[in-house]
Amino acid sequence: MSVQEFAPAKLNLTLHVTGQREDGYHLLDSLVVFARVGDSVTLVEGGLSLSVSGPFAQGLSGDDNLCLRAARLAGAEAAISLTKNLPVASGIGGGSADAAAVLRGLARMGHELPPEPERLGADLPVCLASQPARMRGTGEILQPVPDLPDLRMVLVNPRIEVPTPAVFRALEQKNNPAMPDLPGQFDLEGLLDYLHACRNDLQDPAINLFPVIGTVLRALQDEGAMLARMSGSGATCFGIFPDATSAGMAAYRIGAAYENWWITSTGLAPQSPPI
Incomplete structure (x- = not known):
């Protein structure tokens, strides 16, 4: 038996850090959505193995890869083929999305989902569902959100890997206000x-560590983004544009100016049915 799963990029439209537990885990409050771009995972019944291809495959086939850890957590064995299209350590949940895709695929093959998937990382529960949600706690509390307009976005990563622990360490204030209450409905x-009434509390610490993130945000703003913000702990940033045409032109012009950056124009992923 063989199954294929899409692993969409996760975007933190907001990311409020509201506290830190005694065990060191940070408490979060985040509005999370998923994009139409992402990685792809194929599972074939058999012994546990991992092969990685794609533009960001280099260095990802080690024994500690999250895909393998997800399969072990589920107590399952399969040959995993990962096509890595998303930048690594980039704030858009690439590793967590891949691991969640493995768990979804294994569930389709008859394996039970493991309890407490957040043991693999704070983004695992929301990536497992891969639909818009308000994510709280250490990632384990998910709340449905009102239907969202199909955002037209440009994603930009300056091709640097940002270590999440370093960014959290650089955040001086750990007890910040939570997100405002969500309204009953949203238009654009x-x-x-x-x-605009929310934040990414990790954005300034990340810019202090990696100033090029500020350059990315300015590039999006200069192209007319209605909102430009970093996702997660960086370095990927997103800009929201009025329509697909303006997003596509912005991606083209930024790409012409910064040829080494990873840039894509995209919308929101279709909502997937529950597992």
Whole structure:
């Protein structure tokens, strides 16, 4: 038996750090969505193995890869083929999305989902569902959100790997206000107003460590993004544009100016049915 799963890029439209537990884990409050771009995972019944291909495959086939850890957590064995299209350590949940895709695929093959998938990382539960949600706690509390407009976005990564622990260490204030209450419905204008009232608390610490993130945000703003913000702990940033044409032109112009950056124009992924 063989199954294939899409692993969409995760975007933190907001990311409020609201505290830190005694065990060191940070408490989060985040509005999470998923993009139409992502990695791809194929599973074939058999012994546990991993092969990686794609533009960002280099260095990802080690024994500690999250895909292998996910299969072990599920107590399952399969030959895993990962096509890595997303930048690594980039704030868009690539590793977590891949591991979640493995768990979804294994579930389709008859294996039970493991309890407490957040043991593989804070993004695992939300990536497992791969649909818009308000994510709280250490990632284990998920709340459905009102239907969102199909955002037209440009994603930009300056091809640097950002270590998440270093960014959290650089965050001086760990007890920050939570997100405002979500309204009952969103149109594009209302969503933008809501997002402008929110933050990514990791953005400034990440810029202090990697100033090129600030350059990315300015490039998106200069191209007319209605909102430009870093996702997760970086370095990927997103810009929200009025329509697909303006997003596509912005991606083209930024790409012409910064040829080494990873840049894509995209929308929100279709919502997937529950597992």
